[in-house]
Amino acid sequence: MKFEKFLKSVSKIKNIQLPAEASQFKMVPPFRQELLKKQEKAIRKAKQAGVLALFYPDKDYQTKFVLILRNTYKGVHSAQVAFPGGKLEDQDASIQDTALRETFEEIGVPIDTVQIVKKISQVYIPPSNFYVQPFIGITEKSPKFKKQDDEVEAIIEVDLEQFLDNQSLITRKVKTSYSIEVEVPAFKLNDYVVWGATAMMLSEIKDLLKQLL
Numbered sequence: 001m002k003f004e005k006f007l008k009s010v011s012k013i014k015n016i017q018l019p020a021e022a023s024q025f026k027m028v029p030p031f032r033q034e035l036l037k038k039q040e041k042a043i044r045k046a047k048q049a050g051v052l053a054l055f056y057p058d059k060d061y062q063t064k065f066v067l068i069l070r071n072t073y074k075g076v077h078s079a080q081v082a083f084p085g086g087k088l089e090d091q092d093a094s095i096q097d098t099a100l101r102e103t104f105e106e107i108g109v110p111i112d113t114v115q116i117v118k119k120i121s122q123v124y125i126p127p128s129n130f131y132v133q134p135f136i137g138i139t140e141k142s143p144k145f146k147k148q149d150d151e152v153e154a155i156i157e158v159d160l161e162q163f164l165d166n167q168s169l170i171t172r173k174v175k176t177s178y179s180i181e182v183e184v185p186a187f188k189l190n191d192y193v194v195w196g197a198t199a200m201m202l203s204e205i206k207d208l209l210k211q212l213l
Contacts, residue, residue, distance in 0.1 A: 001160050001213065003057035003140075009212040010055070010138065013118050016211055020121040023204035027185045027195070043124050046131040050092075050099030051085025053205055054109065055160070056139045063160040066145070068106060069153040069192065081156065081194045083134065083201065084109075095133045107155055108146030113139045120204050123197045134201045136208075158189045164206060164213070 055065045072079045086102035088095055096119070100111045118136045125132060145155045162168060170188045173181050174195055186195035187202055194202065 001063045003061050003063045006055065006063040006160065006213070007138070007140070010117055010136075010209075012212055013136070013208060016208055018121050019204055019207045023207040024121065024123065024200040027187075027199040027203045029182055029184050039124055039126065042126070042129065043131055046124060046129050048088040048095055048098075049086060049130045049132045050088065050095040050097075050102065051083035051132055051134050051201070052099040052103045052114070053083055053134060053136045053201070054103065054114065054139060054143075055137070057142055058157070059142055064157045065160065065163070066107060066143075067156040067158060067189070067192075067194070067198070068147070069156060071151055071153045079153070080196070080198070081189075081192050082198050085132070085134075087130065096135060099133070099135050100137075106148045106152050107143075109139060109143045113141065113143075115139070118208075120201065120208070123200050125197045132197060132201075134205075136205060156190050156192060160209075163187070163189060163202070164209065 053065055055063060058064050066084065067081050068084050070080050070082055084103040084106045085099050088098045092098040092101060096116060100114055103109050104111050114137045116135050116137045120134050120136060123132045147155050168187050168189060170186050171183055172186050172193050172195065173183050175181050184195045185199065186193050187199055
């Protein structure tokens with residue numbers, strides 16, 4: 001999709017009601033739905049994090065957004081695909097500032113080139129006890145990405161039309177943080193399997209964009 005068309009459509013996104021759990025729960029196994037409903041107390045004590053779904057034009061002026069593959073390390077999110085972002089720090093004036101700062105640190109996109117167009121529904125991540133606030137943002141120039149080597153294994157540029165195509169929806173068996181293998185709904189994007197919290201956020205973004213495009 002041409003970025004000019006995307007820009008015209010996404011300008012209307014502020015007026016659209018968030019589908020929230022109706023979208024998010026499409027991408028979780030049934031047991032997770034029940035678990036999430038029982039975690040209100042944990043959410044109140046959770047650490048805060050902000051992430052950014054950044055849309056931009058590529059060199060051919062086609063619309064893309066960016067994900068990252070996290071490095072392998074001793075942690076619950078090792079080697080997972082995610083949005084750029086991270087935890088709220090004392091220096092951050094807001095959780096939106098967190099998302100923008102972390103995006104700059106992890107993939108090199110300057111903060112002053114990004115326009116935030118919508119805050120979407122938060123997602124709680126039980127294994128790491130983070131309550132994550134996602135934002136949809138745009139930058140009107142094709143970014144010159146520079147990855148933070150100690151945290152980011154790869155930068156993944158996803159074509160918007162591939163993402164919106166229902167062929168990108170799959171199911172996969174994955175090993176959870178509890179060392180249990182479960183079959184989960186997921187997105188297959190650029191040959192990467194995206195599941196869990198990031199898939200939940202992507203599902204809401206997809207449902208929002210489907211109303212506009």
